[in-house]
């Protein structure tokens with residue numbers, strides 16, 4: 249089976265905002281406690297942060313991390329996480345039915361972000377709280393000094409402000425499960441007034457307003473239209489979330505779900521244009537896809553804790569999906585979609601980063617390792633920065649049970665910042681290779697400098713504590729660049745990255 253494409257430096261989609269390779273960390277399960285923070289761990293630093301986890305995250309080169317939630321933020325008092333640790337209150341977390349010790353708060357998280365080399369993206373609580381707590385938090389975090397909250401930060405050991413640029417106005421406020429859930433008009437008004445107050449403090453801050461929790465919500469996409477009508481002038485991004493599942497164990501259907509993702513992004517982009525036109529505005533709003541991942545493997549095992557069966561445990565093993573090889577393909581497809589939609593998607597956060605539906609797993613007192621999905625995220629974050637190319641691809645398709653015209657070869661290409669080209673390709677065909685030819689007409693004088701491939705004879709294969717490398721990339725073979733044409737064979741159910749340079 250053959251597929252063809254053309255790459256030219258002038259055929260571009262958009263400059264990619266590197267923040268599409270962002271991640272998310274919530275006070276949920278073992279993401280924070282025994283994920284990034286474990287004072288008794290042999291690799292812990294003086295702040296109690298696990299060194300082995302820091303190393304893995306540095307390897308990923310994560311540009312931004314969203315914190316502290318998620319559903320958690322909607323009943324969170326940020327003040328509980330400041331001051332001497334022994335004085336911090338233990339609280340009941342209503343979102344996940346657990347106890348929160350508050351040993352990690354904004355100071356610990358900010359120091360950790362510095363050590364992994366990432367920026368913070370902070371969410372304020374617009375569920376149980378509102379404008380006042382939000383503006384105080386922003387002042388605590390960003391004001392140099394000479395005011396009540398900034399001086400308290402200095403008293404607590406942080407002289408310089410952290411200058412966090414990116415702020416989320418609550419989380420999934422359309423969801424009835426959210427503490428302090430609101431309808432679109434209620435939330436839109438609150439978000440607008442909170443945004444105004446934050447902007448009165450510093451008009452250069454970037455604000456993300458909540459869109460729908462997923463495109464299956466009954467209020468979608470009216471929610472987006474109403475919320476944006478209230479907030480258009482005072483926010484910069486609207487958030488989208490989507491989780492992927494293969495409950496039915498039908499790989500062809502599962503790997504076609506990125507069609508739903510594309511439609512979701514395109515629809516919200518359309519709603520943005522609608523509100524822009526309605527308001528006769530010159531301003532553009534972009535998408536922050538600040539929660540995405542595969543999430544279903546752990547659903548059954550989580551049920552008991554989430555139904556309150558085990559009381560209020562501290563840092564239980566919640567949402568610990570063990571990813572398989574099939575999920576490598578899905579994550580590759582999702583990231584390819586963000587690259588091809590980089591004209592509207594400016595921020596995207598894999599949810600989450602450690603232990604909780606995450607590319608990195610840890611054992612308490614034991615090792616940290618890479619889950620299968622670590623790799624497509626790693627390759628894109630490291631080698632997918634630059635300008636997205638419009639490839640004009642032609643490829644045979646199949647029909648899944650939900651979507652028609654699903655391409656067997658899914659390809660994204662990036663003209664990199666060092667004038668190379670990186671190609672990410674996923675083959676959705678179950679038993680036939682796709683021979684892909686890309687005419688590199690706009691990129692003379694290139695050679696293949698790297699070729700990585702992921703294939704496995706078992707779609708269900710996983711990486712575990714004792715078998716950490718069962719699913720791992722290997723050097724690709726057989727790609728050729730001759731007479732300005734790149735030819736590569738994509739084996740059935742495979743992921744590949746090919747880098748061209750000089």
Ligand code: AHR
Nearest residue numbers: 274318319320419420599
């Ligand atoms: O990432 C897990 C949860 O999924 C988040 O807390 C919430 O925002 C979403 O529903």
